[in-house]
Amino acid sequence: MAADVVPWPADDAARYRVAGYWRGETYPEFLDRLVAAFGDRTAVVDDRVRLSYAELAERAGRVARGLRDLGVAAGDRVLVQLPNRAEFLVLWFALLELGAVPVLLRVDHRYAEVVHLARLSGAVAYVVPDVRARFDHRELAAAVRAAGPAVEHVVVVGDPGDSGFTAFDDLAADPSAEPVTGPAGSEDLALLVVSEEGAGLPKLVPRTHDDHQCAARAVAEASGLDGDSVYLAALPVALHHTTTCPGVLGALGASGAVVLADDPDPARCFELVEREGVTVTAIDPRLAPLWLEESRVTDADLSTLRVVQVVGSRLPDDLTRQVLDGFDCAVQRGFGLAEGLICLTGSDDPAEAVRTTCGRPISPADEIRVVDERDVDVPPGEVGELLAKGPYTLRGYHGEAEHDPAAFLDGFHRTGDLVRRLPSGHLVVVGRREDQIRRGGEKIAAPEVEGHLRAHPGIRSAALLPAPDPVLGERSVAFVVPSGRIAPTRETLAVYLVDRGLAAHEVPDEMRVLGEMPLTPVGKVDRRALTRLLGGATG
Known part of the structure; x- marks a missing residue:
């Protein structure tokens, strides 16, 4: 087994194999099996193309050979930052046919996260779209490569411009016919998935x-x-x-x-x-x-x-x-x-x-x-x-x-x-766990209270955060965005929440009204931004 995969205990692994949870099949074998049984059946559709299982496999094979000719080898890590396009699946199977390891990034990851993940994975290549939502990923790729990670190759789905990067379509244009070397076994590392649970920079999960x-x-x-x-x-x-x-x-x-x-x-x-x-x-x-x-x-x-x-x-x-x-x-x-x-x-x-x-x-x-x-x-x-x-x-x-x-x-x-x-x-x-508020010896699950707050007809969005308190240790502060011109008062909300079954200690100690809720790029409440607001005046 590859050294960068922490193995399951031998008895557990044997049990999973005997029970059929692990079937000893690599992803290239997975696709070959599907092509043999359902080659002409539609596999993937986007706004540009419609590919059968056989066509998906054929394109993936050509891209795998093109990546190999570019210099990507079995075992290499490749950052993949693509939107929902057929090229994502073509690249997925191409990398795994080659034995390379895709590192799946969100399309909205930016410089700090990408550089961190490039260094953590040791990626040698980076695949990006050209421009998406008016953001030029080619400029991001150039900055990442200049930051000093091991990234040597940048492949662009779309127009590579004058960056000197490789166009994705060129990978499949004229690759050599020599077959590529795939993974050694189904227990080998197939991909690295980004986990952003908890605080700090994201971690990588080996699969x-x-x-x-x-x-x-x-x-x-x-x-x-x-x-x-x-x-x-x-x-x-x-x-x-x-x-x-x-x-x-x-x-x-x-x-x-x-x-x-x-x-x-x-x-x-x-x-x-x-x-x-x-x-x-x-x-x-x-x-x-x-x-x-x-x-x-x-x-x-x-x-x-x-x-x-x-x-x-x-x-x-x-x-x-x-x-x-x-x-x-x-x-x-x-x-x-x-x-x-x-x-x-x-x-x-x-x-x-x-x-x-x-x-x-x-x-x-x-x-x-x-x-x-x-x-x-x-x-x-x-x-x-x-x-x-x-x-x-x-x-x-x-x-x-x-x-x-x-x-x-x-x-x-x-x-x-x-x-x-x-x-x-x-x-x-x-x-x-980090969303718990510890108020005077009682524990408050912030998301549960937030759900009740958002159910109020006068509230469009809500978030509950802890603030330091000399007596209670932590007090709860509700940030709310009203659905109308006037927000409900804290007193009104207290009655409402108790009527819905919340305990008295779960009612927010303080309420602050916002015009808009700060959000992360993926639409979640930006709790770091709200934490900074806690240093301001009470609303």
Whole structure:
């Protein structure tokens, strides 16, 4: 096994192989098998191209040889920062045919994150689009290469300009016919996934061919994917959810088709649903209200849509109820980490479980614990930190051994997520460990309170943060963006929150009104910006 993959214990690995969770298949073998069985079937569609399984494999082979001729070798790391285009999947299979390791970056990562990840991975090449959303990625690539990492080659999907970089299309133009050398085995490192859980710069999660395919296959089965499935990738394709849960790889593994939407705008996505007969897609809580609103007014035919998955951060229960009632198809709640564990609600789950939980672990081999601050298991229904291990959950981060002692306990990964485990096995995510506010000996799960705040008709957006307090240790401060011209008062909110079942200590001690909520590039609340605001005057 490659040295940069922390191995599973031998007895666990043997058990996973015997049970069929690991099938000993590399991704090039995965694609070869699909081509042999379904070569003429549509595999991937975007706004520019439509490729069958055979055409996808043929293009990937040519690009693999072009990368080899460029100087990329087996074992090399390659930064991949592409939007939802067919070239992403062509490049994915090309790199893995070559035996190189894709490092999947979000398209909105910028200089600090990219340089950090280039150095951490030791990447020798960097693949970018030309210009996206008026941002020139060629300039970013030049700055990254000048910063001194090992990046030698830059490949541009689109116009390379006068940068001297290589055009992606040129890789497949006239490569040598000599075959490339692929990975040695399914237990080898297949890719590096970016994890940004917790504070600080992002970490890299190593995934093998075995464990990564195990995850995609298990989610595809739990989602009911088959050869008639058409999966719409509306969220960024480099995200773990969109790649694997079941994502584009789960859909392909089920011999279905993948439709790549370069914009998650619901009007555009609904056009694709009608045009391509999409049966399943995934959105995040940020998109859920926008998609719900558009579904009420669209003229697009959405009758083929069987499942909408809502994945990622916690979705407020009130909004979940609206989504369940509003979409004319099944709604599946999901939760997962780049590090491994994936949970989903099932088709036979009652509506209450879909509304209030994120489901159960997808694999019978998943093992979880919910522990208190002393690492003692808490009773069902009590809040604790979620720990997990299994056939697709990592045993150590890439290149950062100093993180491992704090990130693992007896082989279990410390997720940092605070959950309640119900007697049914369903998990309710109440927040992150670092999102807890410790007020006078009581613990407040900020995301849970935020969900109640956002349910108030007078509030459009809300965030709850801790502020130092000489008596309580920490007090809670609610930042709110009103939905109208006048915000509700703290006193009004206190009555409202208590009526909804919150304890008195969970009512915010202070409220500050904002015109707009500061957001990160991916649309999440920018808590660092709000922390800086805590030093200002009280609102």
